[in-house]
Amino acid sequence: MNASAAPRPVLPKSIPHGPPKPSSAVRVSPRLIEAARNEIDAVVRTLDTTKLGLAPAEAEARLRQYGPNVVAADQRHALLRLLRRALVNPLVILLVALAGSSFATGDFRAGSVMLVMVALGVVVRFVQEARADTAAAKLRAMISVHATVLRGGPSQELPVSNLVPGDVVELAAGDMIPADVRLLACKDLFVVQGSLTGEAFPVEKFPAREPAGDRSPLEFANVCYLGTSVESGTATAVVVATGLTTVLGGISSALVGQQPPSSFDRGMTRFTWLMIRFMVVMVPLVFVINGLTKGEWGEAFFFAMAVAVGMTPEMLPMIVAVCLSKGAMAMSRKKVIVKRLNAIQNLGAMDVLCTDKTGTLTQDRIILERYCDVKLKQDDDVLTLAYLNSHFQTGLRNLMDRAVLTHTEIHAHPSFEGYAKVDEIPFDFSRRMMSVVVQKPDGRHRLICKGAPEAVYPHCTTYELDGQAHPVNETIRGELRHEFDRLSADGFRVLAVAYRDCDPKAVYAKADEQGLTLRGYVAFLDPPKDSAREAIAALQRIGVAVKVLTGDNELVSRKICREVGIPTDATLLGGQVEALSDAELTAAAAKATLFARLSPAHKQRVIQSLQAAGHVVGFMGDGINDAPALRAADVGVSVDTAVDIAKESADVILLEKNLLVLEEGVREGRKVFANIVKYVRMGASSNFGNMFSVLGGSIFLPFVPMAPIQILTNNLLYDFSQVAIPTDDVDAEQIAKPRPWSMGAITRYILFIGPCSSVFDYVTFFVMLYAFGCWDPANAPLFQTAWFVESLLTQTLIIHVIRTNRIPFLQSRASWPLLATTLAVMVGGASLPFSPLGPYLGFRPLPLLFWPLLASILLGYVALTQVVKSWLFRKGWTAD
8 A cells, every 4th residue: 555545446336236346445554564574773774764763854855755644635525526426326317317208298296206206315325425524534633643753853742744654753651653653662562552453451562573474463563553552651663654554544545435335225226227127128119019009109109108107116215215214213212323224224134243342242341350279269369469469559550450459349358458568569561570568467578479470480489279388390380381371261361479478678679579479360351241142142043143353362252252152163363364365265254253363454354255255244343443344344333432433434323332232223124124125026026017918918909008197197006005115014034034135036026926917917908808898999998997997906905915925914914004005095096987087087987897807806816926926935936
């Protein structure tokens, strides 16, 4: 990546395309990786700088060369360009064209509705894309600070935006890392980089060269990244990458780039193009056939335009919008706030949930999990020693000290009264331990040491077990290490606790930390949430596989996964992800359930690989490092306590950081999708069948099968009958598993169910032609009236067959609003020929004999459609 690198171009959501190809828009600068693996002198030479920094003139020249150290360009997308993107959409173009034809044929109702739908869709998309610019602006605001810089003389405070590669900066506790830097020297340096890696503990850094290997760059000990911060210690570092070439800059670029189309967007686009292809074939055929057979080319044109309007699912945007809005309201009552309405369907279609570990599966706080003797048996005396050490020290208490003190405040523990502090031997990073000396209730002094086990072991000559002291030799020391390794392998951060009883004196020093007795260990963990196991089991029961993507180490991650019920047999590390090709990663990601030591780019790439394999992928995260993954996923989920960038990038916000809340959202999303698919199946299959009827009737009838105004009226009434679909009930089996868009299933449904209506349309045709003498063109209005009524009643009644996989009315009933609208349309449509409007629409009253024949036709149509539908379900052809 270089300074001029731009975000990966993404096809607009409106253009149909294949599955997203895995790519990584966010990467660590190769120059930084090279610097990490070189000796310090070589790094300084490569950057053409000195350990005292750049000369001011050279720094100015480099600022012109590399540009300011900002994580996103200040220039925002032009509003007109965003508006143009929103308008480039096949459904928008189709609806505008047909609105024009509707106005031309005098159907101002249809034209107006279509234009309103166009306006709503364009506005929603425009707002969504403008939000990406806002996210980038928030990233820029994060680094509006100063840094301490050496430029050939005394250190000076400069704006971070003025830093360039080759600058030498000084870091101290509390500083934000101002760029991606390579350490030149440091002392006791601990860096908080959880926002990029998800690690709960600060990470110790060293200036030594990073050995070659497959470790993720975010694990390098001699590199610090923009956006992280110094918890303790001091350092001198050289700037290697600035601006967009930093990891944080790459994240910003990913946010500014257009959001990839989601599963819902791709499904809607494919369905739109399917209907366009039907129209491209059917409408010209209808026009040519009617023009040739009737000789009235003008009438044939208007008839073909009416057919085109009839085939257009113009109510789809409205049905989708109402379904999604209703779902959003229902989800808000379940503590799930939807920012992007399309995400509701994606949530229901999701079959893989990728989640961060820290704070999502865990409590996001370090607790004292175990206190045990050298054989890992719980021992209250070890807790007593650890408490005394943490309580009496006067230095900076770290997370583990606070966890010990919090544990003793909350839980029952032995009495600590009667102890008084005598002296303290502070922590330093060369010893990696610290000691306090206390006076016991009996007046004797006890030195209590706590630190890294490998640092404490050499100072111990004995160990205590079951009240007995035993000498330590090399064999015993190996066995002790083995027990400690068992704790570490189980994912714990472990400290050893040792002590020595001393002859009283006033002052103690490091030399007194000898001849210690190893007493045991205290082990710390960010524990899993109580609800995590239940939530994951619930998600798995409804067909959602859970995969963990974390920047933390694999040992800690494995333990958490085991405790919440996620198998860890297949694990991928960041270094392995980096080395795999796109095809290899797609295959490996399908099997793996735990991905550890990942960078933000790795998370994004894993998600894209799962999408390339055909999965609908959700991602749940709350840190800066999660923003690219949240954007790449079909549905990004965050929480209201997340960093602003994560919330801006997410589609769904949980008001409670709990996967059980998400499971409720998934169920609601599936209800929404089920109702949207009902409309798609109803409208598409009905229109497809009607067009076969129109095509056949146009060939052998001496007049058009239905007048254009009648087609538009039929379309209006049928659309009205479906407006209550968003309120409809959903059968339990329809939300039992993920149901992504499947154009194969929808196409098969159209091809098999659609012709069922044509069968009975032709029955109606021949009944009218032979039983009621409609071969005579003078009886054309009677024929058209009969087909209008039969067509409207069959396709309205069939709503109740298609809406469920069960037997309609008996095993599954529609909601009362849908029952009411369909009944009203059927009654209204049947009575229309007898109303004052009938003559204006070209209708004639139907003879009495027609109605029992119509009842038989309706009964036969419902029975045939139910049989074909059941056959499709048994064959498994209604889903891929």
